[in-house]
Amino acid sequence: MRRADARSNRDRVVAAAREAFAAAGLEVPMREVARRAGVGVATLYRHFPTRTELVATVLAERVADCGVQMRRALDDPDPWRALAGVVRVFAERQIHDRALNEALLGPGAVGAAFQEERREHAQALNVLVVRARAAGVLRGGVDADDVRAGLLAIASLRRLPAATSARVIGRVADLVLAGIRA
């Protein structure tokens, strides 16, 4: 089995897809990913039999990254800083990675692959909110679903024209934080 070149091609495809998805969203044509990777479409399809699988592979990395951030937040002894940090990091990522957004907002197929991770994140967020509430830093009546809604709002903004989205995302993140704080 001649793995050397095949494996290197696979890596190049994943790298090209990662960049393309981050920059232009998940709807980049397969031809374009292949072109960026410097391979033919057939090569791409040999490693990823369907578009969905390529997308899932690239997103898996990103989702894993988010898990790391979450665990870091859980280690923070300051409840407000932990929660605010999650919101800010999330916003920051949305600014730089368009794919992440569509993983959350995309209809069924794409997001479905990460149900487990998603539940894990939700669990962690619940913990952060409970701690923050116990510390009295949250406005009355605010619950984890409010924070989730805020995060979704931030994520959705990624679809704005790139020129303005960064600033708007920053403002909304501040708005959300002001809206949940006591």
Next chain:
Amino acid sequence: MRRADARSNRDRVVAAAREAFAAAGLEVPMREVARRAGVGVATLYRHFPTRTELVATVLAERVADCGVQMRRALDDPDPWRALAGVVRVFAERQIHDRALNEALLGPGAVGAAFQEERREHAQALNVLVVRARAAGVLRGGVDADDVRAGLLAIASLRRLPAATSARVIGRVADLVLAGIRA
């Protein structure tokens, strides 16, 4: 000139497009709009030479509606109620009309046709914010761009699956209001 049937067909096309766009977004195929209107595609194209023109025609109605709401808010003597009302009405509309969202967020071509109305709305919003700030009901540092960012966030949420978007939009609207209030 045989206007009777032509005119009635035009009306049916606009009505069909309005419904289809509100329900399924601006990306509904022309064939589908024609089918819903009970006419052939050629008829549709005779009245609207290009897809963009059909979209613009339908959105013009919606944008005009928003202008009415804005003027109503300007007449409200209570500055907070006026501003909060705008946010709430806007959120309510996003829930029921998917097209409105894409008019705001869609890239260039679509939104460009309404620059004038948009500026008018922006102007009105500025007035509302200035009044609210003068009345001391806004948190320090909040400006019109923050409110605009909040509205954009609400609008962006329309792309979530229909099942959850209504509730999430409601929560975010509350979050935004909490975030700007003193």
Next chain:
DNA sequence: ATGGAAACGGAGCAGGCGTTCCGCTGTGGG
């Protein structure tokens, strides 16, 4: 009633997408 133009419908065109097929290339075990 009747002619002719305005208006119609649906087949057809060009272009873009995801995916597949197939003849060639170049790698690495013997």
Next chain:
DNA sequence: CCCACAGCGGAACGCCTGCTCCGTTTCCAT
């Protein structure tokens, strides 16, 4: 070193889109 075959590139297929062409229908002035 050499040649079998894993692996390759790009042309091709089927489907969907916006849009156009043209033979046929239908209204309305006469």
